[in-house]
Amino acid sequence: MAKVKYTEEHEWISVDNGVGTVGITDYAQEQLGDVVFVEVPEVGRTIARGEAVAVVESVKAASDIYAPVSGEVVEANGTLADAPGNVNLEPMGNGWFFKVRLSNPGELDGLMDEARYEAFVKSLG
Amino acid sequence: MRYLPLTESDRRAMLATIGVRSIDELFRDVPQAARLAGPIEGLSAHMGELEVERLLGRMAAKNVPAADVPFFVGAGAYKHHVPASVDHLIQRGEFLTSYTPYQPEITQGTLQYLFEFQTQITMLTGMEVANASMYDGSTGASEAVLMANRVTRRSKAILSGGLHPHYRGVIETTARWQGFRTVGAPADASGTEDLAGLVDKETSCVVVQNPSVFGHVRDLAPLASACQAAGALLVVVVTEVVSLGLLTPPGDMGADIVVCEGQSLGVGLNFGGPYVGLFATRDKLMRQMPGRLVGETVDADGKRGFVLTLSTREQHIRREKATSNICTNSGLCALAFTIHLTLLGEAGFTRLAELNHAVAVRTAERLAGVPGVKVLNDTFFNEFTVKLPRPAAPVVEALAAKRILAGVPVSRLLPDDPSVADLLLVAATETVTDGDIDALAAGLKEVL
Amino acid sequence: MVQSIDRSQGRHGGVVPSPAVSETSTGNRGLQLEERLIFEYAHADRSGVDLPPPPRVKDRLGGLRRRGAIGLPGLAEPQVVQHYTRLSQKNYAIDSGLYPLGSCTMKHNPRLNERMARLPGFADVHPLQPQSTVQGAIELIATLADWLTTLTGMPAVAMSPAAGAHGEMCGMMAIAAALAAAGEGHRKIVLVPESAHGTNPATAAALGFTVKPIPATTDGHVDVAAFKAALGPDVAAIMLTNPNTCGLFERDIREVADAVRAAGAYFYCDGANYNAIVGRVRPGDLGVDCMHINLHKTFSTPHGGGGPGSGPVVLSERLAPFAPRPWVVRDGDAWRLAEEDGAVADTSLGRLKAFHGQMGMFVRALAYMLSHGADGLRQVAEDAVLNANYVMARLKAELTPAFEGPCMHECLFDDGFLKDTGVTTLDFAKAMIDEGYHPMTMYFPLVVHGAMLIEPTETQGKHALDEFCDAMLHLARKAKSGATADEFRAAPRFAPRRRLDETQAARKPVLRWRPTNRGPGDDGPLRQAAE
Missing domain, CATH: 3.40.640.10 (Type I PLP-dependent aspartate aminotransferase-like (Major domain))
Known part of the structure; x- marks a missing residue:
């Protein structure tokens, strides 16, 4: 079972064999409301930690998604083009955004685990 | 003041409801030095409709409307009939x-x-x-x-x-x-x-x-x-x-x-x-x-x-x-x-376009016959370029003095390019009559 | 994930089905008439315009004649008039009643202005006619410019910007140009209060500036201490709206202006709310460097369903040399437009628009100014402020004002009074529609929770304000009485449409009609349902 890590910007990343799957958390999708559009990065793009790499739009908000880690994009979730609602329905499942091959796995250490993220969300009120 | 419904007694009653004695109290956040005691100087006082119409009417009358003269001015804005x-x-x-x-x-x-x-x-x-x-x-x-x-x-x-x-x-x-x-x-x-x-x-x-x-x-x-x-x-x-x-x-x-x-x-x-x-x-x-x-x-x-x-x-x-x-x-x-486009519809819009093109072709053919004038375009829709034997700007001014608005001298758009000084843009839309074309051709012949 | 939140007029939200309503066979409900799209009248060969047959000529199109039909529908004039009349009846408008949309200044649009703008000497003249044939038109621009500079106490004005946001772009370009000319191009930070209109940060960012937000104090003003702390050698300008978007006058504005100048930066004042002080306070006396003026707000040119606007920008002495082309100059007895002919200073920031500005709006604005005069404009500001304070005073019995003290031309409430009622600001606004009012501005400014920003304007009488306040108080009491949240959520019930599904619109955008969308026959029954 891959380990899931979280950012303060409400992205999650689940790493398996050096490849991380990235999406937004349940808390994030609830804040956004109905997601209507997702722009994912193109495959092959090299991304740096903290770089704005994707966009998610709801009816009332537009948000940038920042890369939780550095690496190369190896897959993007093409199904979101036709079914952006999956981000609302299964944010941690079919609503994933892209997969990245980590160039610096050490960066994961700077992210939160589930317990800490839950505490973080609670602190937001 | 015809646009302001409040009466003096309204204002007094409203101030009372708010709980202040004067309008000035409502402006108390404005620095004292910036609060003007009376109307700003150097501007006229309020006027009735009739006076405004007279004043603006006088300004409008100093201009030559497109509909009043043979009119061939285009270059990005075109005279058309609007239903x-x-x-x-x-x-x-x-x-x-x-x-x-x-x-x-x-x-x-x-x-x-x-x-x-x-x-x-x-x-x-x-x-x-x-x-x-x-x-x-x-x-x-x-x-x-x-x-x-x-x-x-x-x-x-x-x-x-x-x-x-x-x-x-x-x-x-x-x-x-x-x-x-x-x-x-x-x-x-x-x-x-x-x-x-x-x-x-x-x-x-x-x-x-x-x-x-x-x-x-x-x-x-x-x-x-x-x-x-x-x-x-x-x-x-x-x-x-x-x-x-x-x-x-x-x-x-x-x-x-x-x-x-x-x-x-x-x-x-x-x-x-x-x-x-x-x-x-x-x-x-x-x-x-x-x-x-x-x-x-x-x-x-x-x-x-x-x-x-x-x-x-x-x-x-x-x-x-x-x-x-x-x-x-x-x-x-x-x-x-x-x-306008809904009124025209497919049939009206395509006919309007045909009409513009036909009038422009007739204008070009006619101007090509004026000595010294050369039409540069093989292709065009309702506007084309002519080369005159001398700078176009004074020619346009001379024709304007005869109440013919002949077009846009390219030098108005490109004042620093001497290669275009003799060029004139001529637009002809459905509003141009045969008489207008005659007037332009005759006017050009005179001033060139 | 960092969010940017919609501060719009609440165009989204829950959709609740109505209780069973008995439908008519036509879909019409009395005077509320349904209307199909023009494309659903498909008859290509009909036209509402009679044109003569074109003379026969040899075409000069170079073989590029259009092949195939455009697809436009054909309607006769009566059908066209009926179509647009029916559509118009689905709109709320200032002409219908009080339109308290805060920050938008929905004041009466005098019809004299429309008549003046249609004088052939203004409406039927071409921007590139010889200038000798448009002397009166240039004189009108110069006269309006004189009114604007005199009213604002500023030395110069740029007339060509097409709207407020365009004016902002012009003003910030002038600042960038002045900084570049002074070798100060390294100043890249623009300070923008959090309560600012969205255009301010958008404009600054578009010009390559870095936006630094300045917080507001708890009483709704800009935090002067935080602002001063942010000033430095890398700051290009501050963009400040005054009166601000909370409807309050920034009482420390002089202090802000002096600090900006001392720091070598420029003061951009967003003039969107100038109507609150017109004729009574001159922005030039407050130390601003430039300010755009929305002629469609302060000077009553029509909003027209979202434009056209017009956004002249008044400029201080130190920004005037950088104004955009063209420019009106006086040559002896004649007026002249200085275009690209070397008569305009080389320092000009450039051209912003194909021609000289929104002439049609200039005529309307000048007609408005002449009608009011200096005395009437002063009264405009006073009545606008009086009306807003009156509404505030009456509503505070049931609603929760966001800030203490007098407001300027608009009053701001938060959603505190709706706490635990299950009714949101959006629901409250939609219920106002059923009461016959256009809602106020909602959820803006962002610094106030569930904001409701009400701007009655000076062209409403006391009776109209009282009726409006009665309706608002009734709704507030009803919301607080409990057990009516469902009713609020179902609102509006009596408008031409009930709440619309914005999620569907955005997920599967349908931005044009296509022949296959649906197809009632030319004169067949109209079905509105879009299965």
Whole structure:
């Protein structure tokens, strides 16, 4: 079972064999409301930690998604083009955004685990 | 004061309800030194309608309206006949005095006509999607370049020598302050420039005008192919939208973005504004478009209705990440445009275009017979360039003194380019009569 | 993930089905008439315009004649008039009643202005006619410019910007140009209060500036201490709206202006709310460097369903040399437009628009100014402020004002009074529609929770304000009485449409009619349902 890590910007990343799957958390999708559009990065793009790499739009908000880690994009979730609602329905499942091959796995250490993220969300009120 | 309903006794009662003694107390946050004790000096006091009409009427009377004289002035704004019902309908208070349709339940009127307008624009341009209008053609062209820069992630725009110099000026101003490059081709009075060789891997877009500011009609398909091969976008500008009734639309020639000045339909000359910019593109670029968009949906009872949509691209949500800082469109001018086009319909619009072309051809043929005058164009729609035996600006002035408005001397648009000093742009629309053409030909013969 | 939140007029939200309503066979409900799209009248060969047959000529189109039909529908004039009349009746408008949309200044649009703008000497002249034939038109621009500079106490004005946001772009370009000319191009930071209109940060960012937000104090003003702390050698300008978007006058504005100037930066004042002080306070006396003026707000040119606007920008002495082309100059007895002919200073920031500005709006605005005069404009500001304070005073019995003390031309409430009622600001606004009012501005400014920003304007009488306040108080009491949340959520019930599904519109955008969308025959029954 891959380990899931979280950012303060409400992205999650689940790493398996050096490849991380990235999406937004349940808390994030609830804040956004109905997601209507997702722009994912193109495959092959090299991304740096903290770089704005994707966009998610709801009816009332537009948000940038920042890369939780550095690496190369190896897959993007093409199904979101036709079914952006999956981000609302299964944010941690079919609503994933892209997969990245980590160039610096050490960066994961700077992210939160589930317990800490839950505490973080609670602190937001 | 006829526009202010409050009476003195109202004001006293209201102050009492608020719990203050004077209006001044309500302005107490204004620094004392900046509070003026009385009306600002140097300005007149209030006037009745009659006095305002007299004063402004005197100013208006000093001008020569297009309808009063033989009129051949074009170069980005065209004299056309606007049906009476257009002006009647746009003055309905429910259109005139309504705001941006933020509350769709009570602004379906505005939203539906904008949806119809968007559809008409896609049909005219041969494109897939259009927005709910821009300020005018020139600012629309500038927004098109910014959009091309976003889409291609490049920052060099190539500007045709057939592009209206004022449009070029607006794009260059944007480039200078928003930080991208422009490469301007030399003025193309002959209509023969070939830009394909200039397009490279750094080019975000090529901006061409069709018909060009000199009137030439070109097949843009080869340029579109060159752009596509280099990963650049082709932006086509149309300043005379009536031409689309007769010419192959830019979309059919491979344009990626089409920007038109819509002034010709419904709007009138207005000494330069307000006008209405039309903006259309391909479906795949929809989310990079600037400006407002209206979309179809359903209400809680399942009835068809319309809403502003994809607004997360806009400044009021995205703030510093918006696609553009624009918040208004040109709603009322878009309404005038769409009503005029609805009145014309397919048959009327294509006939209007035929009529414009035929009148212009007759004008060109006639002027070609004036000694010393040479028509430069093989192709044109309703405007063409003539070369005179001497500088065009004083010739135009001399004809104006005879109450003939002969056209636009190119030197007015390009004062620093001596090669165009003898050139005159002549536009002829459906409003030009045989008598007007006779007057222009005879006048030219006299003053040359 | 960092969010940018919609501060719009609440165009989204829950959709609740109505209780069973008995439908008519036509879909019409009395005077509420359904209307199909023009494309659903498909008859290509009909036209509402009679044109003569074109003379026969040999065409000069170079083989580029259009192939295939455009697809436009054909309607006769009566059908066109009926179509647009029916559409118009689905709109709320200032002409219908009080339109308290805060920050938008929905004041009466005098019809004299429309008549003046249509004088052939203004409406039927071409921007590139010989200038000798448009002397009166140039004189009109110069006269309006004189009124604007005199009213604001500023030395110069740029007339060509097409709207407020365009004016902002012009003003910030002028600042960038002035900084570049002074070798100060390294100043890249623009300070913008959090309560600012979205256009301010959008404009600054578009010009390559970095936006630094300045917080507001708890009483709704800009935090002067935080602002001063942010000033430095890398700051280009501050963009400040005054009166601000909370409807309050920034009482420390002089202090802000002096600090900006001392720091070598420029003061951009967003003039969107100038109507609150017109004729009574001159922005030039407050130390601003430039300010755009929305002619469609302060000077009553029609909003027209979202434009056209007009946004002249008044400029201080130190920014005037950088104004955009063209420019009006006086040559002896004649007026002249200085275009690209060397008569305009080389320092000009460039051209912003194809021609000289929104002439049609200039005529309307000048007609408005002449009608009011200096005395009437002063009264405009006073009545606008009086009306807003009156509404505040009456509503505070049931609603919760966001800030203490007098407001300027608009009053701001938060959603505190709706706490635990299950009714949101959006629901409250939609219920106002059923009561016959256009809602106020909602959820803006962002610094106030569930904001409701009410701007009555000076063109409403006391009776109209009282009726409005009665309706608002009734709704507030009803919401607080409990057990009515469902009713609020179902609102509006009596408008031409009920709440619209914005999620569907954005997920599967349908931005144009297509022949396959649906197809009632030319004169067949109209079905509105879009299955």
